Amino acid sequence: MSPYTSRQYSIETVGIVGTGAMGRGIAQIAALAGLQVRLYDTNAAAVGAARDYLSDTFSKLVPKGKLDSSRSLAALACVTGANAIEELKDCDLVVEAIVEKLDVKRALFKELEGIVSERCILASNTSSLSITAIAAACTDPSRVLGYHFFNPVPLMKVVEVIDGLRSDPAAGNALMDLARRMGHTPVRAKDMPGFIVNHAGRGMNTEGLRVADEGVASFVDIDRIMREQAGFRLGPFELLDLTALDVSHPVMESIYHQFYEEARFTPSPITGTRLAGGLIGRKAGEGFYVYVDGKQQAPAEAPAPTELPKRVWVSARGPAARDAVVALIARAGVAVDQGATPGADSLIVVTPLGFDATTAAVDEGLDASRVVAIDTLFPLVEAQRRTLMTTPATTRAARDTAHALFAHDGVPVTVIRDSTGFVAQRVVATIVNIGCDIAQRQIASPEDIDLAVTLGLGYPRGPLALGDALGAQTILTILRNMFKVLGDPRYRPSPWLARRAQLGMPLTQRDATDNDDNNYDTQEHA
Known part of the structure; x- marks a missing residue:
């Protein structure tokens, strides 16, 4: 005290x-x-x-x-x-x-x-x-x-x-x-650096920038995925334009250095370059988007291809995900290849969690030229947007027929380059993981973490509640698989997440002893 x-x-x-x-x-x-x-x-x-x-x-x-x-x-x-x-x-x-x-x-x-x-x-x-x-x-x-x-x-x-x-x-x-x-x-x-809101906000912004920096998808596509597939009010680049890089970039650098170069908070050269060039956001009329009379200008999406595949083979890894994908294929009237291995003319669809399409294809011994991955973290049938991912070897024909297939019911589809964790998986998992680490460090109570983020950042749920909604074990799997492929410490799971996933406890739940000992007294643990 x-x-x-x-x-x-x-x-x-x-x-x-x-x-x-x-x-x-x-x-x-x-x-x-x-x-x-x-x-x-x-x-x-x-x-x-x-x-x-x-x-x-x-x-x-x-x-x-x-x-x-x-x-x-x-x-x-x-x-x-x-x-x-x-x-x-x-x-x-x-x-x-x-x-x-x-x-x-x-x-x-x-x-x-x-x-x-x-x-x-x-x-x-x-x-x-x-x-x-x-x-x-x-x-x-x-x-x-x-x-x-x-x-x-x-x-x-x-x-x-x-x-x-x-x-x-x-x-x-x-x-x-x-x-x-x-x-x-x-x-x-x-x-602690960033307190709650600016600390928790690193997940959306720094990971969104990392996705763009890897050339996985454009700024507008990343925003569309996070807004329409993952359900956020704004994507990372819309949010950065709103706050302006002259404010947000120094905060990113400050938090990174105050945490002694913690990998989770690594800033991106993208924002440093754009700040130097004056492309700071909405208030300047130009940032990641151009603004005319204060209105964001975004390019229109190209129409989806129309030629459907003749047959589709869906990986059996992840039975629930496979069932959802098969249901979509049936709605399009396309035949499902039921073989233990894909036929020679079948489009191959995989549903990885955390892995990239290449790793998923190699692990199952599949022909990477016909492989397309679909993100199943969020419901597919009720989706406002779906995301597909190709390997570097995927042919244009495989990509386009997969796009036509999963856009057949009118839901827009974004096709990205190969990426561990697609876009939504990796950004959402990072948001949840950082929220868990804020709880683990006892910077704030689980209740205050979620309350601060929903009110301060406008997220549909706080990071802990979001992790519970998607499943702590699912988030843990995404992070572990990303870490396995990349070896990047930014994706190491928080102990808060790992232990609760193992025990089947909600991420929003304090340790059982905390309710009695009031361990979130900030003076006792500062």
């Missing part, structure tokens, strides 16, 4: 240092909750501009029925500007929302400590810097915590409360209560 005496905290007046998008957003939700808000910025004109922005925002919410006029006026009356930082002296909480540089933040917190009372909590909105490192500048680091909101603050209803090594748990509890008062959902994390 912290060596500092726990205090009682009551928060009614909030100081905000930095009046950019994040500072304004925090001020908006605080004022609407009836808190007194004091805005300070080293640029005095920015304070007035921020208050004008809030006035305009509140007034626009009234005709939309989201705010009545009396509450709008009351909220604005709660917001005052501070001409000097000393005017924050009687605040109960000061939230810093300034430039993401450790030395600048440390200097600010040291200055604030000499101004505010000892009952004032000092909180940083940092997205990637260590709270413990920021707090080290203070004589009393116990009242320094992370309070990480997401942009745009009023719409992103989650906030991470981060305990540094010396943070007072009572101060963290007060920030949790304040978040609820402001209409947000708080999650608790210990001080």
Whole structure:
């Protein structure tokens, strides 16, 4: 526990240092909750501009029925500007929302400590810097915590409360209560690189980039697969365009280096090059996509081939997957080759988990020129998209007839080059694996991990719940097979995943003893 005496905290007046998008957003939700808000910025004109922005925002919410006029006026009356930082002296909480540089933040917190009372909590909105490192500048680091909101603050209803090594748990509890008062959902994390959301987000972004870097599929095809096959709201490159590479690339590099070059978080030269070239995303009008009047421009898909194969032989490895594939073939009216080995004129379909099409073909002694793999991780019949994969030896005729076959019912099909784990398998398995490792490291509770990711990243499920839905043993098989082929440590399974898969336990379930011992007290395990 912290060596500092726990205090009682009551928060009614909030100081905000930095009046950019994040500072304004925090001020908006605080004022609407009836808190007194004091805005300070080293640029005095920015304070007035921020208050004008809030006035305009509140007034626009009234005709939309989201705010009545009396509450709008009351909220604005709660917001005052501070001409000097000393005017924050009687605040109960000061939230810093300034430039993401450790030395600048440390200097600010040291200055604030000499101004505010000892009952004032000092909180940083940092997205990637260590709270413990920021707090080290203070004589009393116990009242320094992370309070990480997401942009745009009023719409992103989650906030991470981060305990540094010396943070007072009572101060963290007060920030949790304040978040609820402001209409947000708080999650608790210990001080580790990326906290929860930016840590968990490495799975989608870094693995999506790795797939593209290997030449497996184009940016747009990877996004279509993750959105329409795997069920995510945005694919990795749509998400990177939304956040912008001038924000996301430094975070990727920071987390990678803070974890001492952990293979799972290896950044891609793709983003570094595009950042240098100014192709940073939606706000610049060009990123992985071009934007016209703010609308994404994506190339249209070519129509599927129409010539069906005469017969199809389906690998018997994975009986459930085979049955689903055979059912689709029957719907297309194509004959299934029932032989123990494929006939000389049969298209050969394999259904690997984690392996590439080449490995699947060689392991079964199949003619690789006729082999096409289909991803069966997600249901095939109800699919919004299906993914096929060829070996380097697969003929154009085999590829095209397979494409025609699996698009016969009107479901779009993406054909990719050979890849361990297709696209969806490897990205989803990486997302689940990193989520499991966050739980294993006790950075946050399983409940908070899933809550933070669904609210902060907009995923259809949190990583642990997603792993449970697909099956922990299935995810483990994908990772182990990818690791077997590539030998890349980025795919080594988390102990949390491996043990629960062996025991048949849900990934969302804590260790049986944790419920009694409260092992997710961030102070005990920081």
